[in-house]
Amino acid sequence: MRHVLAAASALALMAGGAYAKELNIYNWGNYTNPKLIEKFEAETGIKVTITDYDSNDTALAKVKAGGHGFDIVVPTHTYVPIWISEGLLAETRPDQMENFKNMDAKWVDVDWDPGRHYTVPWQWGTTGVVVNTKYYSGDINTSAIFLDPPEELRGKINVVPEMGDVMVMAIMYAGGEPCTDDKEVLKKVHETLLNAKQHWLGMDYGNLEKFAKEDLWAGVNWNGSTFRMRLQNEAIAYGYPKEGYPLWMDSVAVLKDANNMDEAKAFQNFVMDPENAALISEFARYANGISGSEAFMPEDMMTAPEIVIPEELKAAGKFNGTCAPETQALYTRIWTDLQK
Amino acid sequence: MSEQAAYRPGELEAEAQAADNRSRWMLALPAVVIITLAAAGPLMVMVVYSFLTPGDYGNVVWKFSLEGWMNTLVQRDIFDDTLIWADAHLSIFWRSFSLSLITTVLTLIFGVPTAWFIATQPPGKREFWLFLITVPFWTNLLVRTIAIQELLRSEGVINLVLLKLGIIDAPIQMMFTNFAIGFGMTYVYLPLMVLPVYAAVDKLDFRLVEAAHDLYAGRWTAFRRVILPLIKPGIIAGSILVFIPSLGAYVTPRVLGGGKNLMFGNLIELQFGQGRNWPLGAALSLMLMAAVMIALMWYVRVTSREQSDG
Numbered sequence: 001m002r003h004v005l006a007a008a009s010a011l012a013l014m015a016g017g018a019y020a021k022e023l024n025i026y027n028w029g030n031y032t033n034p035k036l037i038e039k040f041e042a043e044t045g046i047k048v049t050i051t052d053y054d055s056n057d058t059a060l061a062k063v064k065a066g067g068h069g070f071d072i073v074v075p076t077h078t079y080v081p082i083w084i085s086e087g088l089l090a091e092t093r094p095d096q097m098e099n100f101k102n103m104d105a106k107w108v109d110v111d112w113d114p115g116r117h118y119t120v121p122w123q124w125g126t127t128g129v130v131v132n133t134k135y136y137s138g139d140i141n142t143s144a145i146f147l148d149p150p151e152e153l154r155g156k157i158n159v160v161p162e163m164g165d166v167m168v169m170a171i172m173y174a175g176g177e178p179c180t181d182d183k184e185v186l187k188k189v190h191e192t193l194l195n196a197k198q199h200w201l202g203m204d205y206g207n208l209e210k211f212a213k214e215d216l217w218a219g220v221n222w223n224g225s226t227f228r229m230r231l232q233n234e235a236i237a238y239g240y241p242k243e244g245y246p247l248w249m250d251s252v253a254v255l256k257d258a259n260n261m262d263e264a265k266a267f268q269n270f271v272m273d274p275e276n277a278a279l280i281s282e283f284a285r286y287a288n289g290i291s292g293s294e295a296f297m298p299e300d301m302m303t304a305p306e307i308v309i310p311e312e313l314k315a316a317g318k319f320n321g322t323c324a325p326e327t328q329a330l331y332t333r334i335w336t337d338l339q340k
Numbered sequence: 341m342s343e344q345a346a347y348r349p350g351e352l353e354a355e356a357q358a359a360d361n362r363s364r365w366m367l368a369l370p371a372v373v374i375i376t377l378a379a380a381g382p383l384m385v386m387v388v389y390s391f392l393t394p395g396d397y398g399n400v401v402w403k404f405s406l407e408g409w410m411n412t413l414v415q416r417d418i419f420d421d422t423l424i425w426a427d428a429h430l431s432i433f434w435r436s437f438s439l440s441l442i443t444t445v446l447t448l449i450f451g452v453p454t455a456w457f458i459a460t461q462p463p464g465k466r467e468f469w470l471f472l473i474t475v476p477f478w479t480n481l482l483v484r485t486i487a488i489q490e491l492l493r494s495e496g497v498i499n500l501v502l503l504k505l506g507i508i509d510a511p512i513q514m515m516f517t518n519f520a521i522g523f524g525m526t527y528v529y530l531p532l533m534v535l536p537v538y539a540a541v542d543k544l545d546f547r548l549v550e551a552a553h554d555l556y557a558g559r560w561t562a563f564r565r566v567i568l569p570l571i572k573p574g575i576i577a578g579s580i581l582v583f584i585p586s587l588g589a590y591v592t593p594r595v596l597g598g599g600k601n602l603m604f605g606n607l608i609e610l611q612f613g614q615g616r617n618w619p620l621g622a623a624l625s626l627m628l629m630a631a632v633m634i635a636l637m638w639y640v641r642v643t644s645r646e647q648s649d650g
Contacts, residue, residue, distance in 0.1 A: 057613040061398050082397045155513075161599055163614045187419050202516045202598025215493050215515060325396040325616070332615040333418045339602040340428035 021046040023263040026063070026070040028250070029054055031123075033283030040270055046263045054205075063088055063255060071258035072267060074122050077249045078164060080112040081322045090254045092265050094120045099272035107249070107289040111321060119251035120268045121289030123224070123280060126309065126317055127165040127246045129239040130221040130229065132214060140239030141313060143173040145218055147196045154199040156217035158210070161203045163335045165246050166193075166220060168320050172244025178320035181327045186334065193338050203339070211236060224285035227306040238306045240313040247317045249289070390622035398616045408619030412627050429607065429624070436604035437631070439593065440586035443525040444533075447582050448575065450526065451533030455574075458534070459541035470538070473531050481528065485595045488524050489515060492596070516598030524596040525586060532585075533578040540574025576643055584632055604628055 021044070025032070029052035037048050051070065053059040056079045062068055064086065075083055083089050094100055095108070095116045103121065113119045129145040136152045144150075146157055147170060159166060168178045170193055176185035201216065208225060210216045212232035221229075226238040252271055254264040270276055277288040278296030287307055294302060301307055309317065323331070390408045392400040415426045458469040476484060491497050494511040502508045514520055544567065552562040568575075590605035602610070608628070611621030 055613055057398065057616070061612065064399060086397065158598070183419055190418070197600070200600060202600055204594065204599040210493075213493070213495060215495075328616060330418060332610070332617065333415070336428045336432075336602070336607065336610065336615075337418075339600065339606075340431045 021260065021263050023048045023072065023260050023267060024070045025050045025072045025074075025267070026053060026059060026068070027072075027074045028052065031074075031284050033279045036271075036276060036279040036283070039276065039279065040267065044263075044266060044270075046260075046266070060086075066257075068255075069259065070255055071260045071264040072252060072254055074250050074252055077110070077112045077251065078320060078322050080119055080251060080253070083253060084113070084118060088256055089118050090256045090258065090261065090264075091117050092254045092268060093117055094268050094272070097265070097269045097272065099269050102272050102274055102277075102290050102292060104289050104291045110249075111319065113251070119253045120272055122250045122252050122271065123284060123286035123288050124247065124249035125223045125286040126240065127162075127169070127220065127222055127248065128226075128241060130211060130219055130226045131237050131239060132211070132217040132233070132235050133237050134214075134235040135217045140237055141242050141310075142239065143169050143241040143243050143245075145239060145241075146200070146220055147173050147192050149196065149199045149218070153218040155201055156215075157200045158202045158204060158207055158216045158219035159200055160205055160207075160220050160222075162220075163331060164320070165248075167331050167335070168246045168318075169220065169241060169244070172318075173241070175243075178246070178318060179323040179327055181324070181330060186330065190334050190337065193334070197338060208232070222286075223306040227285040227304055230306070240309060240316060242313060242316050244316050244318060247319045249319075386622045386626055390619050390626060392619050394617045394619055396616075398612070398618065400618050405619065408617075408623040411617075411620050412623045432602050432607050433604050433628075433631070435601060436587055436589075439521065439525065439589075439603070440583050442522055443529055443586045444579050444583045446522065446526040447530050447533040448579065451530055451578060452537055452571075452575070454530075455534045455537035455541050458538050459544070466542075470535075473534055476528075476531060482591055482595070484528070485524055485592050488520075488527065488596060492520050492523070515596070516600070518597070520596040521593050524592045525589065528589075528592055529582045529586060532581040536577040536581065537571060537574040540571040544570050572643065576640065579639070580636060583635070587628065587632060 023046050025048060027050060032050055037050065040046065041048055053062070056076050059073055059075065060079065060082065063070065063073060073083070100116070103116070107121050107124075108116055110116075129140060129143065131140045131145060131153070133140075135156070136150055138150060145153065146159055149157055167189070170189045171178060171180055171185060174185050174188040174192060176182055176189070180186070200219075207216055207219070207221070208229055209232075211219075211221075211229045214233070221238075223238055226236065230236045230238075252268055254261065254268065258264050271280065272290055274290050274292035275296045277290035277293040281288050281293065281301060282298055285301070285304075285306070389400050391404055391406070393403040393405045393407070395401050411426060412429060413426055414423050416422070417424050454473075458466055458473075461469060489496070492514040493499070494513065494515070496514075498514070499508075499511040503511065514523075548566055548570070549562055552566045557565065588605045590603045590609070593599075593603045594606065599606075604624070608621050608624050611617045611624065615621070
């Protein structure tokens with residue numbers, strides 16, 4: 001009899017599970033703290049499913065194709081205007097949500113979503129250079145590390161194959177502005193990149209372990225990822241190129257055709273809570289945009305040189321806008337030429 | 341009556357034949373439908389897309405354009421707008437093509453003796469060796485490729501052993517080189533060569549080899565004049581199975597080669613991703629398919645001609 005009861009209650013639980021509220025999140029791989037999701041599920045009773053993507057374009061193409069079943073997506077700032085103009089995002093008005101008061105004022109009136117009518121900050125960071133200081137002791141706050149590499153580092157350099165970031169760094173190194181279509185500048189960029197490439201060993205993602213084990217000594221990388229490398233190998237340092245380096249922010253947005261609109265909005269509100277935002281940062285090691293989250297973060301996040309930008313190099317960091325399609329096409333050509 | 345008797349058995353036979361044919365077609369129907377829907381359908385989409393105009397942020401605009409096809413071979417110069425050969429596309433294509441050729445040759449060199457070894461084992465033991473050949477398929481390709489890194493890296497197994505034995509005094513840079521790509525590709529595709537060649541060697545009548553020796557053929561002559569022609573169908577099948585997927589391979593070259601140079605597969609992926617030029621991507625894919633078909637037809641023709649000459 002007891003078995004029958006147990007089976008019956010198990011069935012009832014399962015049936016209940018099927019009717020429970022759900023939320024489908026589409027986010028970058030290795031980017032979401034499982035603890036954050038557990039907390040959200042415990043507080044709201046909403047069952048969360050996470051699906052990974054590896055690039056903004058993958059996410060955009062998949063959602064545009066329809067039939068995806070996702071409620072939430074986390075695009076980079078340069079893509080947010082595209083998502084909005086393509087009519088893919090719901091205007092959820094995070095600025096009228098309860099936890100909006102926690103958002104750091106400097107992230108409210110941003111170019112890509114003025115007044116925050118669509119998106120909520122997830123994490124933000126910088127793209128800079130990584131150097132193993134055991135092999136090179138000179139100035140590392142320069143893009144010359146990979147564009148005109150010092151003798152010591154040649155042949156041990158990896159550049160992440162992220163066209164947007166690498167092009168912006170090379171353009172600023174050549175004295176241009178992000179998204180420029182100035183042919184003179186681009187010609188210089190083309191030449192610099194082609195010359196530099198002979199000194200590179202690879203152009204790949206996911207190099208945490210190769211840097212930690214010193215197969216690679218220098219390269220282009222993101223700050224949080226470099227932070228994680230340094231935790232495994234103390235000789236690794238992060239440089240902010242004085243010629244200019246990209247700033248970026250990934251933001252939580254709700255899809256217009258979301259099946260679980262209320263749950264998705266609840267999630268946007270949830271991540272604006274300082275304690276929850278701290279969980280996001282604790283995992284992927286990037287800063288978030290929520291004031292007061294510092295109090296909940298691990299000690300080493302406050303002082304990490306990968307997170308705290310030196311005062312004199314702050315001005316060199318720039319949020320690049322969304323480039324015009326024709327300009328993007330030019331960049332693709334240079335990029336293809338670089339890898340031919 | 342006698343006329344009818346002579347007539348009807350033939351008719352019945354024809355009818356039975358027709359019924360037999362029908363039922364065979366019915367049996368094949370599900371497969372034919374799946375192949376048509378799953379292969380021809382997407383292919384048609386590719387053909388249509390290759391003649392459209394790229395949308396601003398990916399996808400296509402429904403406006404006829406030959407630009408996609410033209411750009412596979414000629415492009416406007418980035419800086420002075422003159423028409424030039426799309427040398428980037430051609431050199432990337434050549435890289436993929438030569439890599440596939442090298443992989444095919446290497447898998448032949450390593451695969452044929454392996455298949456021979458297995459096929460000449462006592463019957464009870466063959467299954468065991470074949471089973472070993474299939475073991476790598478149990479694990480995902482990416483995982484295996486990353487495992488190879490552990491062998492090749494500066495502080496990897498090979499370098500450590502060579503250093504310990506005193507054969508080298510500094511680690512050899514093997515990761516991110518063409519050697520690493522060739523090594524990885526050969527490893528990944530070797531089973532696809534071994535299995536068909538094994539099937540051919542297994543059917544080989546060894547009395548013919550003995551006969552060749554009786555007629556004073558040396559080992560090499562016997563191999564070239566008797567064995568090779570007999571196992572050729574297996575070699576052809578193996579080469580095709582290795583060559584075609586290598587042409588589109590990009591996980592192995594990217595992980596082991598460091599991704600510094602694009603493979604044709606990466607070039608196509610770039611157009612559908614960051615490049616946002618789907619028509620060009622579609623045209624490049626179709627070009628690749630055409631190249632594969634031409635190469636195959638040539639290969640089959642040449643090898644079958646040799647066979648009839650031999």
